[in-house]
Amino acid sequence: MYPAPPPQAYQHKGVPVSAPPENFYDMYPAPPQARLSLWSTGLCHCMDDPGNCIITAICPCITFGQIADIVDKGSCPCLLSGTAYxxxxxxxxxxxxxxxYRSKMRSQFDLNEGPFPDCLVHFCCEPCALCQEHRELKNRGFDMGIGWEANMERQRRGVMGNPVMGAPAFPGGMMR
Incomplete structure (x- = not known):
């Protein structure tokens, strides 16, 4: 956590001593905590994904079930989580x-809590909070409609969510 005291003899006010001064560790600032990342979208950016916004407004248990399935890494299926919600x-x-689940997700992805605690965000803006969590997982490459297991199968096969289209591949390279 802190740097080790230097191995050479310590000096306190110019006089060599055998142990570091009591305030040795006070001379070094505490190491910075792991940097938390920001959410990929804001809480009120629901219109970045209008389809999910409508589904969440009509039946938030669907959105919650999808989020919980990914956050729980498939241990609790979408249908069961949505029903419990x-x-x-x-x-x-x-x-x-x-x-x-918001707190659990933030912990998994080292996300910043923001200016308000998770419970206050969900109490005041439940649909917006669910939409933001859904967008975050989607922006991290999860296909929210297929669940944890299918996402892991895609990852094993090398198929990533939100693929970026590149230049077309030509067999044998380019020829002149």
Whole structure:
């Protein structure tokens, strides 16, 4: 965490001593914490993905299920997560349940929390928070419609989400 004290003899006010001064570690600032990355889109950029915005407005449990499937790495299927979210919304605890997944996702991808805590974001702007999380996963290369397992299969085969089109390949190289 801190640099090791120098191996040579220490001097305190010009007099050699056998141990570092008590304030040796105070002379060095604490190492910077791991830099957290920013979200790829803002909380209110719902119109960057209008299809998901409409689905989230009509049935947020679909969007939540897709997010939870990826964040849980396939351990809890989309349908089960979406149903649990719908039931938690029915008893008024939907924002608490989805807040947990936002925090888990931020931890997995080292994302900045932002100016407001996750629970406050979900309590005040639940649909926008879900859309932002969905966009973030999509922008990180996940195909949100196929789930964790299919995304991992694509990755194993070398097929990445959001492919960038390059120049066409010619067999045997270019010929003149």
């Amino acid at each position: 719908a039931l938690s919304c029915a008893v008024g605890l939907g924002c608490l349940y989805s807040c947990f």
